[in-house]
Amino acid sequence: xxxxxxxxxxxxxxxxxxxxxxxxxxxxxxxxxxxxxxxxxxxxxxxxxxxxxxxxxxxxxxxxxxxxxxxxxxxxxxxxxxxxxxxxxxxxxxxxxxxxxxxxxxxxxxxxxxxxxxxxxxxxxxxxxxxxxxxxxxxxxxxxxxxxxxxxxxxxxxxxxxxxxxxxxxxxxxxxxxxxxxxxxxxxxxxxxxxxxxxxxxxxxxxxxxxxxxxxxxxxxxxxxxxxxxxxxxxxxxxxxxxxxxxxxxxxxxxxxxxxxxxxxxxxxxxxxxxxxxxxxxxxxxxxxxxxxxxxxxxxxxxxxxxxxxxxxxxxxxxxxxxxxxxxxxxxxxxxxxxxxxxxxxxxxxxxxxxxxxxxxxxxxxxxxxxxxxxxxxxxxxxxxxxxxxxxxxxxxxxxxxxxxxxxxxxxxxxxxxxxxxxxxxxxxxxxxxxxxxxxxxxxxxxxxxxxxxxxxxxxxxxxxxxxxxxxxxxxxxxxxxxxxxxxxxxxxxxxxxxxxxxxxxxxxxxxxxxxxxxxxxxxxxxxxxxxxxxxxxxxxxxxxxxxxxxxxxxxxxxxxxxxxxxxxxxxxxxxxxxxxxxxxxxxxxxxxxxxxxxxxxxxxxxxxxxxxxxxxxxxxxxxxxxxxxxxxxxxxxxxxxxxxxxxxxxxxxxxxxxxxxxxxxxxxxxxxxxxxxxxxxxxxxxxxxxxxxxxxxxxxxxxxx
Numbered sequence: 001x002x003x004x005x006x007x008x009x010x011x012x013x014x015x016x017x018x019x020x021x022x023x024x025x026x027x028x029x030x031x032x033x034x035x036x037x038x039x040x041x042x043x044x045x046x047x048x049x050x051x052x053x054x055x056x057x058x059x060x061x062x063x064x065x066x067x068x069x070x071x072x073x074x075x076x077x078x079x080x081x082x083x084x085x086x087x088x089x090x091x092x093x094x095x096x097x098x099x100x101x102x103x104x105x106x107x108x109x110x111x112x113x114x115x116x117x118x119x120x121x122x123x124x125x126x127x128x129x130x131x132x133x134x135x136x137x138x139x140x141x142x143x144x145x146x147x148x149x150x151x152x153x154x155x156x157x158x159x160x161x162x163x164x165x166x167x168x169x170x171x172x173x174x175x176x177x178x179x180x181x182x183x184x185x186x187x188x189x190x191x192x193x194x195x196x197x198x199x200x201x202x203x204x205x206x207x208x209x210x211x212x213x214x215x216x217x218x219x220x221x222x223x224x225x226x227x228x229x230x231x232x233x234x235x236x237x238x239x240x241x242x243x244x245x246x247x248x249x250x251x252x253x254x255x256x257x258x259x260x261x262x263x264x265x266x267x268x269x270x271x272x273x274x275x276x277x278x279x280x281x282x283x284x285x286x287x288x289x290x291x292x293x294x295x296x297x298x299x300x301x302x303x304x305x306x307x308x309x310x311x312x313x314x315x316x317x318x319x320x321x322x323x324x325x326x327x328x329x330x331x332x333x334x335x336x337x338x339x340x341x342x343x344x345x346x347x348x349x350x351x352x353x354x355x356x357x358x359x360x361x362x363x364x365x366x367x368x369x370x371x372x373x374x375x376x377x378x379x380x381x382x383x384x385x386x387x388x389x390x391x392x393x394x395x396x397x398x399x400x401x402x403x404x405x406x407x408x409x410x411x412x413x414x415x416x417x418x419x420x421x422x423x424x425x426x427x428x429x430x431x432x433x434x435x436x437x438x439x440x441x442x443x444x445x446x447x448x449x450x451x452x453x454x455x456x457x458x459x460x461x462x463x464x465x466x467x468x469x470x471x472x473x474x475x476x477x478x479x480x481x482x483x484x485x486x487x488x489x490x491x492x493x494x495x496x497x498x499x500x501x502x503x504x505x506x507x508x509x510x511x512x513x514x515x516x517x518x519x520x521x522x523x524x525x526x527x528x529x530x531x532x533x534x535x536x537x538x539x540x541x542x543x544x545x546x547x548x549x550x551x552x553x554x555x556x557x558x559x560x561x562x563x564x565x566x567x568x569x570x571x572x573x574x575x576x577x578x579x580x581x582x583x584x585x586x587x588x589x590x591x592x593x594x595x596x597x598x599x600x601x602x603x604x605x606x607x608x609x610x611x612x613x614x615x616x617x618x619x620x621x622x623x624x625x626x627x628x629x630x631x632x633x634x635x636x637x638x639x640x641x642x643x644x645x646x647x648x649x650x651x652x653x654x655x656x657x658x659x660x661x662x663x664x665x666x667x668x669x670x671x672x673x674x675x676x677x678x679x680x681x682x683x684x685x686x687x688x689x690x691x692x693x694x695x696x697x698x699x700x701x702x703x704x705x706x
Contacts, residue, residue, distance in 0.1 A: 014125045015107055018132055022103040025138040026096045031409040032137035033095040035150045037458060040413045040475045041488060042151060043085065043095075048478070049076040050086035052432055053621035057196045058686035060622040061640070063430070064478045066487035066496060066516065067439075067529055067668070068640035070685070070694075073252070073491065074153045078197035081105060081155060091414065099136065102148065102155055107132040109162045113351040114358060116162075116169055118307050122365070127358030131350050134287055144287040145277050147347060156198045157347045160205050163190055165212035172220065172228030180232050187236035195245060195687035200490060202249060204340055208348025211316055219309040244691050251695030256490070257497035258338055258513040260701055264501065265513045266452060267336045272328030274341035278321070279328050291353055296321055298356030301363070317352050338513055411462060415476035416469025420535060420548050420559050428532055429481040436617040436624070436639075438532025438565050441485040442473040443521050445537060446509060453511035457518075464552060472535060485531055487516045493641055494701050495581065495667040499525070502585050525588065527565040528595045528665065530639030534560045564596075568617035568626060570637040572599035573609045575664075581704040584666040599637065599664050602704075605672060609635050623649065623682040630675055638669040638681065644700075645693035649680035663700065 026033055034043045054060065054077055062071035076082040084097035107128045114124035135158075137149040147154050164187065171183045194202050213233065220226035240246070258265050272279040277288030299314035327342040417425065428437045444460055446453045461471035470476035474486050487496075492514065501508050506520035521534045523543050539546055539558030548559040578584045578600040587593060587600050597611075615628035615636050628636050640646075642663040659677045664670035671677065685693050 010121050010125070011111060014111070014128065015104060018107050018129060019100050019104055022132075022136055022138070023096060023100050026099045026136075029137050029139065030092055030095060032140075032146070033099045033149055034152070034413070035137070035146060036411045037462060037475065038151045039149070040411050040415075042153065043413060044475050044478045045072060045074075046076040046082045046085050048481075050082065055622075055684065055686070058684050058689050059199070061643075061645075061683040062489075063436075063619070063622075063624075063640075064481070064483050065474075065489065066485060066493070066641070068683070069487060069489060069493045069496060070252075070491050070643075070645070070683070072489050073199035074201070075197045078193065079153075079155070081152065098152070099149065102152055103132055103136040105155055105159050106135055106148070109159045110351040110354045112162050113165065114355045116165060117310055117313055117355060119310070119355060119358070120362070122362045123355065123358040125358075126361040126365075127351070127354035130291070130357050130361065131354035134291060135350065142284050144284055145280055145343070146284075147344075153198060153201065154344070154347055156194065157201055157204050157208055157344065158350055160190065160194060161209040161212040161348045162351060164209045165216065168213050168229055168233065169216040171216075171232040172225035180228055181235075184232045184235040184239075187233070188239050191236070191240055191245070192687055195248065199249070199252065199687075203253070204344045205348070207345050211320065211349065211352070215309070215313060215316060219312045243687065245687055247695050248685075248687055248691035251692065251698050252491065255494065255694055255698035255701055257492040257494045260494040260705065261497060261501075262336075262338070264497070264510060265338055266510050267334075267338060268512050269331055269337050269341040272331055274343050275328035275331050276321075276324035276343055276346050278324065291357055292321060294357040294360045295353040296356070298359035301359055302356060313352065314356065317349075317356055320349055320352070411465055411471075411475070412469050413475075413479075415465065415471070415479050417480065418468050418470040418472060418476075418550075420472050420550060421470045421476060421480060421482070423548055423559060424477060424482045424533060425480040428483065430483065430619050431481060432619060432621050434619050436530070436567055436619060438567060439483045439485050439530050439639075440477065440533040440535060441504075441518055441521065441526060441531050443504075443518055443534060443536035444473070446517065446519050448507065448509070453509040453517050454515050455512075457511075457515060467552075468550075485516070485526075485529065486518060488514060490514045492516070493667070495704070496641060498581060499585060499588070499667060503589060521560075522589075523562055524591070524595060527562055528570065528588070528637075528639070528668070530566050532562055532565045534562065536560065566596070566637060566639045568615050568628070568636055568638045569612075570596045570599075571612040571615070571630075572597050572635055572637065572664075573607075573611055574598045575605040575607075575609070575635065576600045577602070577604055579704065580706065581666060584704070588665055595665070599635070599670070600666070601670065602663055602700075605635060605662070605670075607633065609633055612636055620680060623680050625678075625680055626671060627678050628671075628673065628676070630673075633672070633674050635664070636671050636673075636677075637664050638671055640669050640681070641667055642669040643683060643693065644696035645683050645685045645690055647682050647684060647690075649682050666704065 034040065056077050059071055059073055061068040081098055081101035084094045088094035088097060110131045111124045111128040114127045134144045135148050167183050167186045171180050194205055217226060217229050220229055273283045278292035280288040295317060299317045302310050302314040305311055324342055324346055331337060424440055430436060444457055446456050450456060461473040465471035465476060474484060474488060477484055500516055503522045503525040504518050504520050509517055511517050521536060521543060534543060537555050537557050539560050543560045544562045546558050547561050550557050574597065578587060579602050584600050610630055610632040612628045612630045612634050618625040624640065626638060646661055646669060648659060659671055659673040659679055662670045684690055
């Protein structure tokens with residue numbers, strides 16, 4: 001066997017043993033996979049994307065949440081570890097298969113970093129077993145920071161920087177300039193993959209990748225190699241600018257409620273445990289502090305190593321540990337930190353932690369192996385560190401797996417079809433070829449002097465989910481394709497947020513970012529937004545017909561059906577021009593205004609306008625098919641948020657006078673046509689398709705706030 005083949009077999013054997021152990025552990029600890037609310041949310045979102053016409057390299061809007069805001073920006077079709085969710089009918093088996101793929105990605109990434117740093121196979125194996133075991137749900141969910149198995153969308157944060165490390169590390173090593181050009185294109189392709197598959201994580205991935213880019217540049221073997229590495233990186237960045245990717249990202253992250261209404265949101269991360277796993281001893285267990293401590297020790301051991309790259313990596317890890325320690329101090333002092341927590345970026349550093357923790361583990365195993373070899377009843381050729389590390393890791397993993405009790409489920413999945421959910425599923429659930437029949441709003445009262453409003457909006461449905469099997473607010477309804485006004489998305493629309501705060505919160509509340517707070521049912525506004533049902537405590541008979549009741553710990557709740565909501569059936573004939581948001585919201589909130597017949601726009605709408613005789617709103621894949629008839633020039637309000645990312649598909653061209661789209665009542669989509677319209681309304685944005693549309697939305701939002 002050649003040395004190259006031996007190396008391959010050694011890695012394959014370790015990976016196979018690790019995956020086998022992972023599969024057995026996950027089968028026993030199945031409830032820790034896609035754990036609790038965020039995990040259930042991920043499962044519902046992934047199932048919806050994989051079963052529908054989700055474009056491969058573009059994002060659409062999400063009709064299951066809010067009024068069609070942009071979906072959470074991760075694309076399950078490009079994240080292959082999610083594919084078993086669509087391939088396997090048995091959800092339990094699908095979760096295990098997906099979990100094993102995630103564990104294999106983590107294991108391979110850590111092993112690759114160790115080998116790229118010229119570490120031995122035993123060190124690489126020890127590092128991979130260490131991080132793989134800690135980051136996957138082999139045992140109780142509280143054993144280590146459970147980010148990856150609660151929210152598997154974070155897997156690219158760990159894996160993508162490793163690929164960038166390999167691409168930059170090989171640049172400039174040969175005299176072949178074509179090879180450098182290929183690596184530059186490889187970096188561009190990697191950036192494109194991130195933007196198309198996990199745009200929401202792109203800032204985290206970018207910062208997490210910096211150490212893996214800086215390290216090969218500063219450790220280049222010559223000035224020529226260093227210059228060529230910088231040239232490769234610069235060429236990739238120039239191409240990214242030409243493709244307008246910076247504006248694509250800027251528009252996405254600026255056109256958000258926390259950015260434009262920062263005073264409406266409280267600090268989310270206020271203690272050191274959100275800075276690094278080194279501070280999570282009291283939150284989870286000793287595993288996080290021990291990992292960072294052993295990594296620091298291994299880095300100190302490596303400062304005298306022969307290889308300059310390993311010494312540089314050791315200095316970098318020590319510097320990063322100091323940086324994350326400082327971040328822990330900052331989080332305790334800064335009162336309004338609403339940016340992503342430093343611990344998200346630290347996930348990208350876990351492979352480096354693992355490498356230097358592996359150095360310590362191998363040193364210890366060498367000492368143990370040497371002592372065993374000296375024993376008279378052992379033959380020295382039977383005890384080798386290469387075998388000792390994975391065998392010891394396997395034994396430890398098995399012991400810990402069967403020593404801990406399996407995690408219990410705090411958020412039942414799949415959700416049960418409760419009585420309320422069954423009515424909503426029958427009346428308003430949609431598939432890819434059904435009509436749009438309205439949304440539901442769950443009004444959850446918030447105690448102003450109680451927990452944070454966001455915590456109350458999560459905890460109360462979770463409690464009901466444990467009691468009834470369905471939260472009847474978000475995940476439990478989305479599973480059955482029931483659209484809700486509730487939204488959980490870091491890209492909350494600022495204009496949608498402003499309307500909710502003005503109309504559907506009583507009192508207006510400061511709360512954490514990423515989640516809508518819905519406490520009060522204003523029937524006029526709800527019907528304008530296409531809401532047909534309201535689920536609320538102590539139901540108000542004045543709102544509409546009571547369809548169902550339920551008892552929640554002695555408190556009566558009821559499902560109320562509103563009469564005649566806007567299903568693209570509102571057709572105003574009077575349109576006022578109001579350019580600022582405050583004046584527009586005053587108009588919408590004025591009880592004297594008939595929102596079915598009167599509207600506001602930022603620009604003048606040529607008239608006269610006549611009402612539509614008929615109109616229909618149909619689902620077509622992930623798009624909307626709008627048809628309407630009238631006797632002249634007509635405006636129809638589609639209950640979907642307006643965006644410059646909306647397009648009238650040429651496959652269903654507008655006829656008659658030609659249809660146009662405009663912003664109505666501050667945030668909804670108005671469609672103006674002459675006599676007849678039959679059009680496909682599609683929302684598309686991606687790194688290669690309409691990348692500036694969200695930037696245009698941001699400019700609209702800013703203009704309305706002046």
